[in-house]
Amino acid sequence: MSQTPVARLQDVTKRIGGRTIIDRVSLEVYPGEVFGFLGPNGSGKTTTIRMMVGLMAMTSGDISIGGHSVKREYPKAASQVGAIVENPEMYKYLTGYQNLVHFARMNPSITRQRIDEVVKLVGLSGRIHDKVRKYSLGMRQRLGVAQAIMHRPKLLILDEPTNGLDPAGIRELRDYLRQLAQEEGTSVFVSSHLLSEMELMCDRVAILQKGQLIDIRSIRGETGTAAKEAGEALFEVDHPDAALGILQGQGSARIVDGLLQLTADRDLIAETNKRLVEAGIRVYGIRAKTKSLEDQFLEVTGGETVG
Amino acid sequence: MVDFWKLVQNENMKIYLRLRTWIMLGIVVLVPILVTVIYVLVSTSDSANGWDMMKLQSSILFSLITIFTVVVASESVAGEFSTGTIKLLLIRPWSRATILLSKYISLLLFSILFSAVCFLFTWGINAALLGAGSDASSVIPATSGYAGHSPWAYMSMYYLYQWIQLVLVVTFSFMISSAFRSGGLSIGLSIFLLFAGNTVTGILSATTHKPWIKYILFSNTDLASYLDGGSPLPNFHMTLGFSLAVLAVYFIIFNAISWSVFMKRDVAA
Incomplete structure (x- = not known):
């Protein structure tokens, strides 16, 4: 691909107390692709994602998003990213809508109309004014997706997004992510340990094991020639x-x-x-x-x- | 860049949309009303002065307001870590330093609001039921620099000094909250600081005359004693300026720790 990558990880390394958690991981995510980040539990998927969104510092290497270094120009890099890191934890004592207003205030130019639009999109219109405390896990997941896409990010990062979703919910999310990638050109970076799911959802998949990137392969291409x-x-x-x-x-x-x-x-x-x-x-x-x-x-x- | 005020608005929303906050405010309103009404009902003397009662109630309520602000402070940082919402908060296009500042400012606003409500209600109820004339010689000691001044001026200064003490305790709790991310530890240590601090320095100053004692935080928090012409530690030579300088140093140290830890630390779990 000749396009400029939306996200570029260059020799990203994370050491905690002498242990190397992430070892020189390099990869690029291109516009409009659904990129799967696959690895067994404990392989460092979440740690990598935390570094991409600035929750954790890198020991060495760099990550740039939309051309802005997460290390040096964090606010600029972060403005292009929407994410759910692990579970979508929201303020339980606020309503779903208040939660969205809260996060919308932190980004420039998210209008009320945009919030309503996103609420409809994730199918929460009927319950959006209920307190999040009363939401099921699936509804929280939807609210999590809503807060992540509200500002139309160039890169959407989802950490194990299908956790706690029922089969219908998983299918809906999968369709939605593909639609987002195809129609809005959003790049989606999804981590998971569920292989079959990644197969259905992703264009390319990177496989991580013990903090090292073992392989990056294109999925659609191979099934076509078989x-x-x-x-x-x-x-x-x-x-x-x-x-x-x-x-x-x-x-x-x-x-x-x-x-x-x-x-x-x-x-x-x-x-x-x-x-x-x-x-x-x-x-x-x-x-x-x-x-x-x-x-x-x-x-x-x-x-x-x-x- | 978006207006910084929106971040403060967010923090305010998270404080004032909780029932807890309104219960706290209710207590600050109810305590002076109850105390004064009961006093009026059971008291046989009519020598009580509204200003005296206001000062007494205010000193009690300030401990309470300090505790309330400490609770909100610990929730504001440590609470977001324990519920995991901190992750969604920190992945926005804002530096961590700015987000922490918005939290700190919302806490100061909270304490100012509560102090104002406290002032208003302790004055209102006591003026209404006990009377608060302009002569308040009983509430201002003869030794005070404010002797002969209006009780308004005296009480305003009293509130200011109490509020400075509150800010120190809350800044301390904010530091524990951001450094250890433990709400319980933050609340516990701050309450200890608030109540045991004076006792500890009292014992120290009675048993030893080492000059370093006056540099301890507790030795300087009781600024109200300067208002009455004394000093927090009568055995030592201390001035208001000295105490303010010591408090300023602690203030800077506490905040430096809060910010440096909050900005550096990895957010895991």
Whole structure:
């Protein structure tokens, strides 16, 4: 991509008491992309986000947002960012609306109309004048999103945004983030340890483990090419052993978890199916074994869950 | 840049939209009314002067107002850390120093409001029920520099000195609140400072005559004693100017600690 990045992390390092929590992390987030920040619990995702929004100081390296250094020009950098860091903690003794007014006052030029618009957008119109104390976690999450997008930030940072949301809420949030990225050109930086979710939501994903960036990969690109090239195909058949005998000629055929698996492109899959059916094997299903992000993730992190 | 006043407005909103604040204000209003009404009902002598009663009630209420302001101060910083709202507050396009300043100013405004309400009600009820003529020789001691002056002038100075003491205690609590982020510790230590301070220096000054005692914070907070022609520690040579200078040094140190810790510290948890 040739665009100027909205956020740039350069060799960001954080040491606390001799322990390196974040080790020379460098990455760039471009306009209008949904960037996933993936890592097992304790890998340093939240710490990185805290440094991006100025809640924590960096030991070395620098982060710039919209070209402004978080270290040296914090107010300028912060004016381009909307964020929820961990849980969206609001003032419980204020109403949802009062909370929004509170945060709106801290940014220039947020009108009352804009607040109303955002309230409608996150679907809180009916309850916005209730005290936050009475909100469910999902409603607080929505209010959190509202305060984060109110000032139309160039970069939206969400730390584990689907925590506590029900499936409908997760889906709604996902659709909304994509819409925000596509229609308003907002870059979204989302952290999560839920792989499947990141797969659905993000354009690119960075994988963090033990404070080190292991990999940055584009998600959309890979799933697009998978169909044409040879991949692993799985056949669900009534007698896998017999089927394997029929396919002796094909070197890659083997049985995995009771399924017949072989490396094949589209034509070979059809051909194999024909051969099996003609030999009297009942074929119940055929599917391509795509490598999910989860497999890739476990592959690069070596299956570790806590870094 | 947006108006700094909006930040103070935010802090005010967080103070005055809480029921607690109005209960505190209610107490400051009710205490003088109750005390004076009960006094009028049970007292057999009619020698009471409204100004005397006002000064007595004010001295009690100032301890209370100090505690109230300390409670609000500890909530203002430590409270935001414990609820986690500090994160959403600090990611706005403002420097931390400015945000802390808006909190500090809202506290001073709070204490000024409460002191004004206290002045108004302690004067109002006592003037109404006990009478407050312009002759108030009983409330102003003969030794006072204000002897012969109007009781208004005397009481105004009394409030000013009490308020300076309050500011010191609140600044101390603000420092604990921002340095340790513990509301309980901040309230506890400040109340200790308020009540035990005078006792501690009293004991020290009675048992030793080391000159450093007069540089202790507690030795200088009781500014009202200068008003009556005395000094907080009668055994030492101290002047109002000296005490104000000592308090100013403490004031600067407390605030320097509050700001430097608040600006540097990582916000985790």
